[in-house]
Amino acid sequence: MHVFADQANFDAYVSGFLWILKLTGAAAVLALLLGVLLAAFRVSPVPVLRGFGTAWVNIFRNTPLTLIIFFCYFGLFSTLGLSLADDLDLNNYWLGVVGLSVYTASFVCEAVRSGINTVPNGQAEAARAIGLTFFQTLRIVVLPQAGRAVVAPLGSVLIALCKNATIVGTIGLMESSSVMKDLINSNGDAVIAIFAVFAGTFAALLIPTGYFFGWLANRLAVKR
Amino acid sequence: MTTGEPLIVLDSVNKWFGPLHVLDDVSLSVGKGEVVVVIGPSGSGKSTLCRTINRLEPISSGTITFDGQPLPAEGKALARLRSEVGMVFQSFNLFAHKTILENVTLGPVKVRKEKAASARERGLALLDRVGIANQADKFPAQLSGGQQQRVAIARALAMQPKAMLFDEPTSALDPEMVGEVLDVMTSLAREGMTMVVVTHEMGFARHAANRVIFMADGKLVEDASPTEFFGNPRSERAKDFLSKILTH
Numbered sequence: 001m002h003v004f005a006d007q008a009n010f011d012a013y014v015s016g017f018l019w020i021l022k023l024t025g026a027a028a029v030l031a032l033l034l035g036v037l038l039a040a041f042r043v044s045p046v047p048v049l050r051g052f053g054t055a056w057v058n059i060f061r062n063t064p065l066t067l068i069i070f071f072c073y074f075g076l077f078s079t080l081g082l083s084l085a086d087d088l089d090l091n092n093y094w095l096g097v098v099g100l101s102v103y104t105a106s107f108v109c110e111a112v113r114s115g116i117n118t119v120p121n122g123q124a125e126a127a128r129a130i131g132l133t134f135f136q137t138l139r140i141v142v143l144p145q146a147g148r149a150v151v152a153p154l155g156s157v158l159i160a161l162c163k164n165a166t167i168v169g170t171i172g173l174m175e176s177s178s179v180m181k182d183l184i185n186s187n188g189d190a191v192i193a194i195f196a197v198f199a200g201t202f203a204a205l206l207i208p209t210g211y212f213f214g215w216l217a218n219r220l221a222v223k224r
Numbered sequence: 225m226t227t228g229e230p231l232i233v234l235d236s237v238n239k240w241f242g243p244l245h246v247l248d249d250v251s252l253s254v255g256k257g258e259v260v261v262v263i264g265p266s267g268s269g270k271s272t273l274c275r276t277i278n279r280l281e282p283i284s285s286g287t288i289t290f291d292g293q294p295l296p297a298e299g300k301a302l303a304r305l306r307s308e309v310g311m312v313f314q315s316f317n318l319f320a321h322k323t324i325l326e327n328v329t330l331g332p333v334k335v336r337k338e339k340a341a342s343a344r345e346r347g348l349a350l351l352d353r354v355g356i357a358n359q360a361d362k363f364p365a366q367l368s369g370g371q372q373q374r375v376a377i378a379r380a381l382a383m384q385p386k387a388m389l390f391d392e393p394t395s396a397l398d399p400e401m402v403g404e405v406l407d408v409m410t411s412l413a414r415e416g417m418t419m420v421v422v423t424h425e426m427g428f429a430r431h432a433a434n435r436v437i438f439m440a441d442g443k444l445v446e447d448a449s450p451t452e453f454f455g456n457p458r459s460e461r462a463k464d465f466l467s468k469i470l471t472h
Binding site: 123128129144148222223 | 278280299300303304305306307308309313315317318319320321330331334335365366376379380383
């Protein structure tokens with residue numbers, strides 16, 4: 001553990017995981033909003049919206065995340081000049097958030113859509129029958145029930161997102177996996193220990209997350 | 225037998241599900257305050273007929289007017305029409321994630337923009353009326369089928385509808401719970417609510433209906449008073465149907 005006894009190394013380790021948490025947090029919020037909106041599009045009666053939702057899911061779900069993150073950097077930033085912050089790290093961070101969000105939104109969309117399918121048709125019919133509009137029906141009756149059904153799958157999406165955040169290291173953000181690579185390069189005698197610490201930290205973050213979502217799903221389940 | 229001016233008028237309504245002709249040139253007029261019971265063998269189109277009246281099923285051709293206005297095709301106008309027509313389903317369809325009271329107050333608050341306090345007061349009064357006031361804070365899954373269906377009736381009544389549609393309201397109930405639901409429906413009928421009731425409950429048809437409609441194969445075969453229909457059915461199809469259900 002002499003590697004992490006060095007203050008500079010320890011700080012790099014901490015800041016690497018802080019980037020991961022910040023990437024996960026921002027992308028989770030954006031992907032959730034975007035994903036729910038896309039799911040609403042995919043079940044809407046408007047063909048154009050349905051087509052848009054389907055196209056989004058098919059494009060982003062089937063493109064490797066590395067390519068999407070690369071595109072955000074080389075396409076959006078280098079070629080098209082889209083700069084999201086003056087600070088280099090912050091710019092890479094936000095480009096990473098954009099890439100992670102559009103990618104993860106497609107998985108959120110499909111999870112929510114499958115949740116919508118667990119809500120019996122009669123629920124929406126009853127809502128329409130008392131005079132709720134399409135969006136009221138979705139917002140007040142269908143999505144709250146669908147949401148409870150997708151808590152557990154969304155937990156899996158969140159866990160995948162957190163691990164996927166390491167890919168933002170490929171465009172120069174010093175997140176955990178980039179820090180790990182640097183530490184391994186300069187400490188060839190402690191490769192296994194370094195690896196175990198980083199993997200262990202992910203496990204320490206994500207295993208409780210999984211249990212939390214499992215508990216939440218049980219608690220919120222709709223009794224039929 | 226029309227007791228008032230027409231409220232629901234169907235004129236030459238046709239409906240196809242793919243190649244299946246489920247409503248075949250159906251014309252029907254329901255007057256204000258009238259109770260019309262629709263009976264017929266399964267697959268005869270009676271449920272579909274009921275569901276076209278608030279456009280849960282769009283029709284292929286013909287016209288339906290409600291209170292003098294043609295049914296709106298979609299959007300806000302359709303939502304407004306639906307808020308004036310109460311509907312009770314075979315499978316209750318209470319909102320599973322809402323309490324009994326919330327089920328009843330949701331429409332008044334979200335559709336009619338009524339104040340929560342007054343909606344609550346009226347909701348409790350309606351639950352009291354259908355005999356479930358003491359269950360107001362429970363969730364639908366905690367109630368029996370008969371109780372759930374009575375809540376569903378209260379939910380529809382909370383919108384102060386001009387007419388009520390019942391789509392086989394007792395078909396999913398255990399036999400001992402049928403009576404409690406029919407009692408509520410009978411008292412509604414006595415109070416002059418306009419009702420279209422799809423049912424297999426011949427007793428209800430006999431004592432509560434002003435008119436009985438008999439449907440078979442998507443066609444409206446007979447339209448008569450209950451005494452006439454049960455005592456002296458004209459068509460062979462109706463005689464056959466009645467002989468099958470009344471001999472047991």
